[in-house]
Amino acid sequence: MSKKGFLGSLTGALLVSLMVAVPLAWASHKLSKVKQITKVPGFNPVYSTDGQYIVYSWRNTNNTEGRLYKKTANSTSRGSSITDSNASSPVFSPDGKYIVYVNLDDGNRLYRKDANNTEDGSAINDVSSVDPAYSPDGKYIIYCNSDDEGKIYRKDFDDKKNGKAMNIATSHNPIYSQTGNYIYYIGIADGKLYKKDASDDTDDGRVIDGIKPNSFTISPDGKSIIYSRADKKGLLYERRITAGGSGSKINKYTSDEPNYSPDGKYVVFSNGDKKAYLYSMKAK
DSSP states (O other): TTOOOOOHHHOOOEEEEEEEEEEEEEOOOEEOOOEEEEEEEEEEEOOOOOOEEEEEEEOTTSEEEEEEEEEEETTTSEEEEEOOOOOEEEETTTTTEEEEEETTTTTEEEEEEEETSSSEEOOOSSSSSEEEEOOOTTSSEEEEEEEGGTTEEEEETTTOOEEEEOOOOOOEEEEETTTSSSEEEEEETTOEEEEEEETTTTTTOOEEEEEEEEEEETTTTTTTEEEGGGGTOOEEEEETTTTTTSOOOOOOSSSEEEETTTSSEEEEEEOOOOOOOOOOEEEO
């Protein structure tokens, strides 16, 4: 779970069918039903690259994050543990072979493991880290270094050090665009969404107007964003990235950490109103 923490509580979420254009106006929204996919609490749910599985950080009874679990995407089973250590923030490599995650039992260092076994893997950096994200070509990981107030770092897998610092404002939740040309992130100081040139470390980023997220996900085609809206009790909103404003409300519950399925048809999220149980819903 990222350092901003998880939001409060509510129940199930619903995804919207986008409004259909009519002359000089928009038709009203329709919310679609959600599906509960765990009967235990979880954080940081992500789909495998083939869409068949979901990996998440199981939540312990003392409300701390536990080990990583892997489950079939459409079942309600807890699945099975794939780490021996407590862990958070799993991300799949683009080829689906590896999972990078934060090892909570080893100073919050980043670890990389084989996606198909239950071993912990090995450390790939030496500092306390949060919010790892792969580049689309699989060559790099970007993450926030929690030892220096969230500055984003980039590293390759041949270097166990931090990699090269990106000279941007303190931030969290960095992710690449689907092309790898840009990095989106949330500014810690103002909570707004930013976009920067991934190849220019001196680029300070530009604000994406109208979006203030607790967490967010970009659609696989790079055209849409779904985010947990910070100023609306964590309700999920959706909008085209190139559009203006805050977009459209797509559920009525406290939600966090949404992630698209690889085909863009579904979104999985942690539902704060249902004890952080995981839910999925159809996307547009």
